[in-house]
Amino acid sequence: xPSLKEFRNRIDSVKSTQKITKAKQMVAAAKLxxxxxxxxxxxxxxxxxxxxxxxxxxxxxxxxxAPKLLVGSGKDDVQLLIVATADRGLCGAFNTNIVRKARxxxxxxxxxxxxxxILCVGRxxxxxxxxxxxxxxxxxxxxxxxxxxxxxxxxEIAERAxxxxxxxxxxxxKLIYSExxxxxxxxxxxxxxxxAAASIDPEAKxxxxxxxxxxxxxxxxxxxxxxxxxxxxxxxxxALLQNVAGEQGASMTAMDNATRNAGDMxxxxxxxxxxxxxxxxxxxxxxxxxxxxxx
Amino acid sequence: MAEKLNFxxxxxxxxxxxxxxxxxxxxxxxxxxxxxxxxxPVMATIRPGAITVFEDGAKRRIxxxxxxxxxxxxxxxxxxxDAVDVTAVDMAALSQELQDAREDAADAxxxxxxxxxxxxxxxIEALQAAVQTDAYA
Numbered sequence: 329x330p331s332l333k334e335f336r337n338r339i340d341s342v343k344s345t346q347k348i349t350k351a352k353q354m355v356a357a358a359k360l361x362x363x364x365x366x367x368x369x370x371x372x373x374x375x376x377x378x379x380x381x382x383x384x385x386x387x388x389x390x391x392x393x394a395p396k397l398l399v400g401s402g403k404d405d406v407q408l409l410i411v412a413t414a415d416r417g418l419c420g421a422f423n424t425n426i427v428r429k430a431r432x433x434x435x436x437x438x439x440x441x442x443x444x445x446i447l448c449v450g451r452x453x454x455x456x457x458x459x460x461x462x463x464x465x466x467x468x469x470x471x472x473x474x475x476x477x478x479x480x481x482x483x484e485i486a487e488r489a490x491x492x493x494x495x496x497x498x499x500x501x502k503l504i505y506s507e508x509x510x511x512x513x514x515x516x517x518x519x520x521x522x523x524a525a526a527s528i529d530p531e532a533k534x535x536x537x538x539x540x541x542x543x544x545x546x547x548x549x550x551x552x553x554x555x556x557x558x559x560x561x562x563x564x565x566x567a568l569l570q571n572v573a574g575e576q577g578a579s580m581t582a583m584d585n586a587t588r589n590a591g592d593m594x595x596x597x598x599x600x601x602x603x604x605x606x607x608x609x610x611x612x613x614x615x616x617x618x619x620x621x622x623x
Numbered sequence: 624m625a626e627k628l629n630f631x632x633x634x635x636x637x638x639x640x641x642x643x644x645x646x647x648x649x650x651x652x653x654x655x656x657x658x659x660x661x662x663x664p665v666m667a668t669i670r671p672g673a674i675t676v677f678e679d680g681a682k683r684r685i686x687x688x689x690x691x692x693x694x695x696x697x698x699x700x701x702x703x704x705d706a707v708d709v710t711a712v713d714m715a716a717l718s719q720e721l722q723d724a725r726e727d728a729a730d731a732x733x734x735x736x737x738x739x740x741x742x743x744x745x746x747i748e749a750l751q752a753a754v755q756t757d758a759y760a
Contacts, residue, residue: 369637376633376700380666380693479635540696545653545667554668555691558702565635 332608335601339594346590352418353583360511360576366476367508367569374562381559384552385525395549397490397556400523401499406443408489408498409433410521412505412567413453414575415472420582422506422514422575423452429516430504434461445498449485449568477572482565489564490557493522500526505567506574512581514574521563524556626660629698630676632685632706639706640676640685647699648675648759649692655758658692658699665694671749673709674701675759684709686753688746712754721747 330338385398411430413423430453434444446461448454448468458465467488471481489501501522506514520526544551627643648657650672656665669690676683690703724743731737 366636370635372631372638373633373635373702376693377691377702380691380702384666482635540664542664542666545651545656545665551666551668551691558691558704562635 332604339597342590342593346587349583349586353580353587356576356579356583360580363573363576367573370569374566377559377562381555384548395553397522398524403499406498407437407500408445408492410447410449410503411453412571413450415451415470417452419575419579422578426504426506426516427453427456433518477568479561479565482568483561486561486564490560503567505571508570508574511577514578521560628658628660631700632703634703634706644676644678646677658694662694667692671746673753686750709754717747717751
């Protein structure tokens with residue numbers, strides 16, 4: 329049975345842990361709001377560009393001159409998986425869920441005899457993947473120092489993926505990230521980025537032209553060639569923003585739980601401490617009384 | 624001018640401008656073109672340069688570093704890489720940036736670095752030109 333002093337120390341330590349989780353929870357709530365606003369603000373661009381690309385590629389799909397980014401090499405032997413996780417912990421199972429999804433995908437692809445390459449975005453994903461798949465990881469990108477993710481960071485990743493794809497190093501590029509449904513629900517998702525034909529949302533429809541046809545300047549091929557890389561960046565950017573929002577959402581929920589658990593623990597410890605103290609007093613009283621009676 | 628044009632300027636991060644204007648002149652890759660209300664549908668790529676927005680006799684110039692313009696019956700949407708209001712540009716700082724960028728380009732060791740630095744130089748030069756000369760003065 330621990331002594332009273334040990335109990336007091338325990339309670340103090342749990343209390344300071346609770347202070348940390350509480351602070352982290354409030355920070356996450358503030359950051360979550362910012363992240364949601366950023367994701368919201370980025371939506372018009374993503375929607376417009378997706379609609380335009382869908383529109384253009386529909387008319388280009390059967391064209392033999394269609395750009396490689398759109399139709400791909402026709403193979404799927406070498407696949408690049410971009411695994412986007414957070415850079416920090418203290419966000420519950422957020423990173424683990426993404427990594428688990430990535431691992432499932434890797435196992436599935438390798439069973440089918442494909443070669444897998446991994447590009448880690450975010451330290452936490454790398455930390456978890458390196459024990460099993462170190463030889464397949466080609467690089468780690470970390471945005472730890474970046475306060476607010478902009479399309480610049482997204483284009484860095486997109487450019488690398490595009491260079492590898494166009495250079496014939498990989499046949500398919502997939503992105504694994506956590507889709508932000510709401511504050512308590514983030515769903516790890518695998519999205520095919522390249523070839524672009526596979527990533528086009530059939531729901532995205534162009535505006536009603538009221539019977540008129542587009543004039544293209546310069547021409548459809550060149551516009552598509554200019555837009556596809558931008559669409560790729562936009563998709564990566566969107567995924568990164570959702571990840572940030574998801575991370576903060578998961579962090580908030582996890583820290584809320586942790587704060588509550590710490591509270592329960594303090595209650596339990598305090599109860600035990602009081603009981604023990606009372607027992608000690610009773611014991612001492614009994615000793616005094618029985619000593620007096622013996623006289 | 625009876626009809627107004629619904630104009631949206633969006634960058635990857637956010638919507639920069641949305642509203643009704645009289646006319647917009649877009650620096651297309653194959654030349655500038657003006658867009659009024661009821662313009663025929665067009666899809667065009669944009670070269671780095673200034674977009675000129677005319678509204679109630681006032682004029683606003685916004686520099687875009689390339690992008691894409693789409694005219695539909697609903698209006699004009701410009702998807703821009705990055706956009707700055709021309710009046711907000713600090714010329715002195717810009718010259719310094721340009722000099723730095725030129726040095727970077729000269730110091731670059733690999734082709735990739737040189738290309739990246741050159742892209743920055745081109746962008747700043749285009750911005751400078753846009754600030755200095757207003758084609759629709």
